[in-house]
Amino acid sequence: MIRALFLTVILAFSVTAFAVPTSHAATKAGVETQFRQWLEADLWPDAKRAGVSKQVFDSAFAGVTLDWDLPDLAPPGFPKPKARAQSQAEFRSPGAYFSEKRLQGLAASGRSLMNQHAGLLRRIEERYGVPAAIIVAVWGRESGFGRAKIPHSAVRVIVTKAFMSTRPELFRREILAALQILQRGDVPAPALKGSWAGAMGQPQFLPSSYLDHAVDFDGDGKIDIWNSTADSLASIGNYLAKSGWVRGRDWGFEAVIPEGVTCALEGPDRARPIAALTEMGIIRISGRPFPEHERRAPGMVLVPAGIYGPEFVVTPNFYVIKEYNNSDLYALFIGNLADRMAYGGGAFVTRWQDTGAMLRSDIARLQSSLERQGYDVGGADGLPGYKTRRSIGEWQSKNGQKPTCFPTAALLKTIR
Structure with a gap:
């Protein structure tokens, strides 16, 4: 939503x-x-x-x-x-967010529905430029493909x-x-x-988003995101298109950041051509090269669990998915689910490590400590976003420690 x-x-x-x-x-x-x-x-x-x-x-x-x-x-x-104070998945190891059983179930249902609605999805993709798998992934995540009780x-x-x-x-x-x-x-x-x-409705729009993005795609003269599959899917596509989806680009790739390259590179404001990232030694974890059209375009490092989980090179489309729900983990969930449906992909290759529980109040204290030392953590709100993660990595480098770019209880005792 x-x-x-x-x-x-x-x-x-x-x-x-x-x-x-x-x-x-x-x-x-x-x-x-x-x-x-x-x-x-x-x-x-x-x-x-x-x-x-x-x-x-x-x-x-x-x-x-x-x-x-x-x-x-x-x-x-x-x-x-x-x-x-809370201790949701976002504030422990992010791996809890990615239930393999749930992702497999959604992917199986999603592939079937993509085949069932292939013609409709093709027309929506032609109109809005957003891949069918991304639209169906959002549909599945938000309302169980329209089956969830609302x-x-x-x-x-x-x-x-x-x-x-x-x-x-x-x-x-x-x-x-x-x-x-x-x-x-x-x-x-x-x-x-x-x-x-x-x-x-099925896209889980707040009323203001309905007014801005909901469309009548089945041509019956009314917008119905509760009962019309066509209107629901097209409205998701329209939302992502208006949020800046770059036609023809992927959302991102699981990657490997080599030793000697800091995880503190993270952030959309530190974008550079993907070719420049490969020159630093960052590669796709699959071993395959980045597509040539992607190499020439900007990409960003993403380390949602620092060195304790999968690493990524993402495109601007990753941040468009975050416009739907401002969470790195949500956008990764959508990207991974879409890849499973479109390419038969599976779980991320690198596993999420258990870094222990941290309450939101603990993270806020760590952020405040970094702010007092001049770091831009994006606000001491208890949310470990990319500015917090890279600030941790920069502090660690400055203080002779190996950058990990993720908050932990041990780190809270160190950063004062």
Whole structure:
């Protein structure tokens, strides 16, 4: 789903049970009353300015109550939810993200569906320039090829978060976008189904992404990313194309960085022709040469687990996939799944090593230590992105250590 910064916030907090209200006003019934008042006094003026009629507005929220089961809620008058450090796959060895059983299952289903929809996918690829395997990989990862249950009312989820989440401004934009969808008449409110996070349909688009990227590809005069395979697949292709997909290029290649070449080369801002990377000794792990058209084009080193896992040379298209979900691991999952479907590929050759658990708060402390020493880690947010990884490698080189380019508990004790 299209969530980027949005998912970062979701991962940062866990749901805690609401404590006993501190005052008579801080009851669920009282908050529901405030919610109805907020709809009329606060949200409606903005919706009207966005071109939404009162009839559509009232119909959208008729009978809608707040969804108290959602995560990251901050109801007015209730104690604020406590932040709790997390230890998801992104903050341990990234290998946990790549379930071989799941990837094999998705690849088998994906290959069958690529054959079933070959003509449709060919037309979509011709229109948008995005390979069919990449589109189907996103489809499979986001909604199980449209088979996943998407049971929630997107209107209820998003308006709840707009009224009382930890990031209300983000969801306010999305509920206004959802109202514009209803105003256009593309789909009635009851059919506007989404996930618990508000992402809708088979491509898992937030409403703003639907407005910007969803297309009617089956020619029936309406956009339907819930029931139309053609509209869903073409909308994914359109999203990636508008995000900058470079027609004719791959997403990336598993590679080997030789001894003596630092892992701190990483980052899209350190791109150079792939031919220049091969001159440094970086090769494809398969032993095959990089395609000639790729050698002449820019590539970037990617080491999502530093020296403790697979290494890659990626193209700008890798970062286009990250526009769909701002995660290196997500983009690698999509690339690997697409390769399995298109070429019969398998798991990455280099295995992910277990580097031990690190809480997000631990990584944030390490980042703060590096920032105090002048390194650009991309913010002390507890997310070990490429700027953090290469800063670790640069610090290690400066201090006479072998660069590993990945946060570990031992490193936290060393970097002060």
